[in-house]
Amino acid sequence: MTLDKRMSATEVVAGLADGMTLGIGGWGPRRKPMALVREILRSDLKDLTVVAYGGADVGMLCAAGKVRKLVFAFVSLDAIPLEPWFRKAREAGTLEVLEVDEGMFQWGLKAAAFQLPFLPTRVGLGTDLAELGGLNTVRSPYDDGETLIAMPALKLDAALIHVNRSDWRGNVQAFGPDVYYDEWFAKAAAKSFVSCEELVDRMEDHYPDNAQANIFERCFVSGVVHMPCGAHPSSMPPHYGWDMKALKAYADAARDPGDWAAVKDRFVGATEAEYLATFGGKEAVAALPLPIF
């Protein structure tokens, strides 16, 4: 068995199938594996169930009609609070949805990671989530007898995650102030595909001192794609901040012209190199300042 897991983005997408449940790491406009998402947008893949703390990844996939069902707690571009392409899809009634709380969401990923059918939680009681999502309750078998929501496992056929570094074998390192729930996307998935800013042959020969940044182990990594600027236009600290100008142009395009087919070339490009060139190339991305909150 070879431990060289390198592959191209095209090979990653070729390994996905119509109808799959796909988890996408990151959070809103942060740490999103956008280059892999763009590769999906260049493909014929369809009927996906997308599970994400959503940003432009979800908006674009919805706009392109790739999404049959969406599992979400929010979809937002942060400084642009409401993701306009996601809104369009919702308001057109074209999406099946499972709307859950942010905490329930990660709980569902953890249930999948631990190979459990569900994990109990108090969260969701007293709201409309259970009824709308068809979520059932369980009763504690102990003396308290408490009624709890059974948050179903969010089992993923595949997860897409963007990290700062990886080696050929899938030993990843993730930096930046917050890595969100990428670990749990990786563990909830049958296969995880990781794109990275920097690729090395053997991590121990290059960055042994950063091993604590190995947020999930290589047994959870099926493929590694070298993809500098692969999170653009989302942020990837410490390499670059989000590209708010690009996100604003993308958001504005939902209103004018409002037709994804008319703007897809601009926000996806025929190739990744072409896409990056549209936004000033790697140098321009590297110069994007980190966001200040």
Next chain:
Amino acid sequence: MSDVTLVDLCILACSEAFRNNGEVIATGVGPVPRLAAGLAKLTHSPELMMTDGEAYLVEQPVPLGPRKYDDRKPAGYLPFSRFFDSAVWTGRRHAMVTPTQLDRFGQINLSYMGGTHRQPKTQMLGVRGFPGNTIYHPNSFFFPAHSPRVFVPDVDMISGVGYNPAKHVAGGNFSAVDLRTIVTNLCVMDFGGPNHAIRVISLHPGVSFDEVQAATGFPLHKADTITETPLPSSEALAVIASLDPHGIRSGVIKDNPFALRAAS
């Protein structure tokens, strides 16, 4: 003091919600709640904990708006990746937020308005963390424009738990549902009426109860004594100004009026 703005009065009123909370994460979402949490920490409640708005815990509240990236001085770490473990699901937090709607039971909505869940007329953010926040820790609210569109009899979608007995399913543990304070551009309210009904506890200068009631989509109760919401002291105003060096708060309430109506 006639040049005190209404927004600064609201920030002071909001900051009172964070008094005597103990060592909890004070989360203020939006300029006014965030400034209020900072004001509380720098004046009466130094024990409050808060983040820099991203992932680090700071002991000096981070000012609003543009500044140098590394101006923050982290004293601790609270990323989203452990936010539920540390802050929300342990109940060690008090959040002040601005939902799109709030109803007579204190139920809130941030998800959609009109239409159906399958096809909303207006899609908003999604429930975010409201279901967990409201069942696990105290919550307060700030609304810059008190109106019947915000204060509705029943929200279009229940994104956060309130005191609606019909939604408290048998056997569920709702003991931590703790809705505290509502501050608006007109008044301060709490949930101290019969069965947690919303009541007015103070009116901002020059505002009448009838005016508040007319701007609310359900009947309000009155506290036994309704006071006038106090103006911030010069010390409080200086703290607020230091936390908002770019004056971002001036855009929160329409026309940025003075607190004393006669002065405007």
